[in-house]
Amino acid sequence: MASKMIFINLPVTDLERSKSFYETLGWKVNQDFTDENAACIVIDDNICAMLLTKSFFTTFSTRPIGDTTATVNGLYTLALGSAQEVDTLVDAALSAGGTEEVNADKRAQEAQVGMHGRTFLDPDGHQWEPFFMAYPGAN
Template sequence: MAKMIFLSLPVSDLARSTAFYQAIGAEKNAQFSDDTASCMVLSDTIHVMLMTHDKYRQFTSKKIADAKNTSQVLICISADSRDAVDETIAKAQAAGGAPDPSPVDEYDFMYGRSFEDPDGHLWGVNWMDFAAATAAQSSTAGA
């Protein structure tokens, strides 16, 4: 069985954040959602739990960081093509996210951009040609 990842993100406006993630292609799993949390399915193996601050506080006594002013984690997801990277960023921007808060990664074997969700959480979206990346790594290893 493939490993799954479940990210929990504190959000200031659950309805706004749910709509944002739906706009970039996530599906809301109603079975694990209520008025305090939305389970957003990005893929069969990636789920994002958007939680109100009160709900998030049930899992930690630590102070909730303001992701617009501090950074604790950078989240990166893969895309099937360079065009898919650009499409995701365009969807994020149209839904109220900030495009490209980080520098664009552009190499022969990899292309990546980023967006910031309405709460300031940073997401990278990357496409990689693994065969070309392996070839590039092999050619530099023997140098």
């Protein structure tokens, strides 16, 4: 059986700016699925973000595109291998023009269960939440 993959489709205002942002995070552009309307960003072997120009994005749904700069439309949570990986990814996002959203109550709750997480917004306001949690019995 073939492994499953997830593709997160994100509307973007400026495709080149968004490609550059995600490349700064260390993620790669798959040129086979990239053109003037879309870019495939490879996050992991089975996870990709499809950056779609807003005009192209509207061809996939009759519903209007949400304003991600004013409202939350989704939380893209990514489990990483260490707290350092979380910090490195968020620091890269900030250096590339992203912004960090700090929720002290959420961080306190995460710390109680041994989790380290941070939140960043990409230039279009899409909310990413990388985290690390040491599971009992994990090496």
